[in-house]
Amino acid sequence: DIQMTQSPSSLSASVGDRITITCRASQNIDSLLHWYQQKPGKAPQLLIYSASSLQSWVPTRFSGSGSGTDFTLTISSLQPEDFATYYCVQTRDAPLTFGHGTKVEI
């Protein structure tokens, strides 16, 4: 199975901050890495697909990069609505595997 190591598990930040979340895969997953945002009581929502492509509704302050085994999600200027939990997921091979999540808090 492909292991996804996501870090940090949580971070405290302020409105306007730039933050970066990383995911590392235990083997090459090409660009089959996607980022989701989840707010309490809600289903996850897609932010970034295929490592770096922005889902249509997503503000441009979100960006993704990486390929192979190392990936990052960056929020360039944190907004109040961005406080949530973020997950990466690899769809290269079954079982699909998620990172453990990063909770972004004030």
Add this chain to the structure above:
Amino acid sequence: EVQLVESGGGLVQPGGSLRLSCTVSGFSISGCWMHWVRQVPGKGLVWVSRISSDGRTTTYADSVKGRFTISKDTAKNTLHLQMNSLRVEDTAVYYCVRFLYPGGGWGQGTLVTVSS
């Protein structure tokens, strides 16, 4: 508009069974792989199972293999998850998911509680 609506969750005793359904609108499930993902409240996301577009190939997480069965009813555009021999550790919100990009889609989830 893509919509996925899960149903069938509830409270069940250990060893019992439940059948979850996911009714889909806005696309045909016969044209894509469909998945189930679960989440213990307050914890992370865990992939459970998938079924191929033609319904012939199924894959399961080791934790549910032999107990859960994924299937699809293309006439009703509905995905199912038959869950047998349920355990306390199967307690979670279950989501049906289309991992298709861009867009994809998640349902709102249905809560399964396994408890005596």
